Amino acid sequence: MAPTHVWVKRNLFPSLSSGLLTLVLAGVIIVLVKAIFNWAVTDATISGTTRAACDAGGACWTFIKVRFDLFFYGRYPSPERWRVDLALALVVGTTAATLIAPPRWQGWLALILLGFVPAVAGILLVGGLFGLAYIATNLWGGLMLNVLLTAVAGGGGFILGVFLALGRRSKYPVIRLFSMLFIELWRGVPLLTVLFMAMLLVPLFMPNGATIDNLLRAMLALTLFTAAYMAEIVRGGLQAIPRGQAEAATALGLRPWAIQCFIVLPQALRLVIPGLVNTVIDLFKDTTLVSIVGLFDLLAVITQAQKDQVWLGMAREGYAFAVVVFFLCCFGMSLFSRRLEHRLNRHLRY
Secondary structure, eight states: OOOHHHHHHHHTOSSHHHHHHHHHHHHHHHHHHHHHHIIIIITOBOOSSSGGGOOSSSOBTHHHHHHHHHHHHBTOOGGGHHHHHHHHHHHHHHHHHHHHSOHHHHHHHHHIIIIIHHHHHHHHHHOOSTTOOOOOGGGBOBHHHHHHHHHHHHHHHHHHHHHHHHHHTOSSHHHHHHHHHHHHHHHTSOHHHHHHHHHHTGGGGSOTTOOOOHHHHHHHHHHHHHHHHHHHHHHHHHHHSOHHHHHHHHHTTOOHHHHIIIIIHHHHHHHTHHHHHHHHHHHHHHGGGGGGGTOOBHHHHHHHHTTSGGGTTOHHHHHHHHHHHHHHHHHHHHHHHHHHHHHHTGGGOO
């Protein structure tokens, strides 16, 4: 590896014109960074609880502090917000335990994560059972809604995507054709169109008087859309596994489902972790589109909060907060996937 000064000279100052351009760009970046730092930190205001406290000329983070609960929980009732916290802790804790547990426990933890945890989290969020007050889904919003949609569509899309990937490699023509048509159809339609279809067309196929909650429609649309992309990622991993492994397992007397579940699929999923996480990150960012169909995610709540007469002109602070939140969430998922991939592939490193 070349020394630092050699790299700098070779890449930033290879000629006189390139060196001048590098200096100009560096100056522009320094000016911009200084201006942003002064606005966001030096001249910013975070004290107080009213607009009157924001007269320093910098960012008014008081707006974020006062509206933070709204940005995270939406209009979910304050006395019941502990249920959101508990559901989130349950999902995150079980997911982390499943990923870092010894192999002999991962199967059982995965079953708990996919079966028991969603049921408990759903009861906590919706209520109506075990003495919990019922909370209508039109009160759900903020970052909680983004995380919920990502978890449901990501988990459901992954499960459905695995079956579609296996179906596209099936030896039965009908299953193979159905899987191929499903994947190509959903991959060929923009997500925004899928959301509008879920909101406008689904009610046309319902019996008279029957309705489906808007949140459930959005979850269904995002799950089917995500499943198509995850299916192709998983199929790529399956194709990377040497055919000889399945043939050897067949020679040992293993059944086809056991070969796929215990030999081929685990290795394939290990190979495609980066692609799966990238799809989840894209899904998390795409959840902001649900505001177009009447659901109030973090971005929609921030936009509505800016229309309050007391906090007019807080667009920069609101969107800066959204940028930071989405960056931290996406970077955290990317970092976690990198460490998980490193841990699972340690045996491949020499």
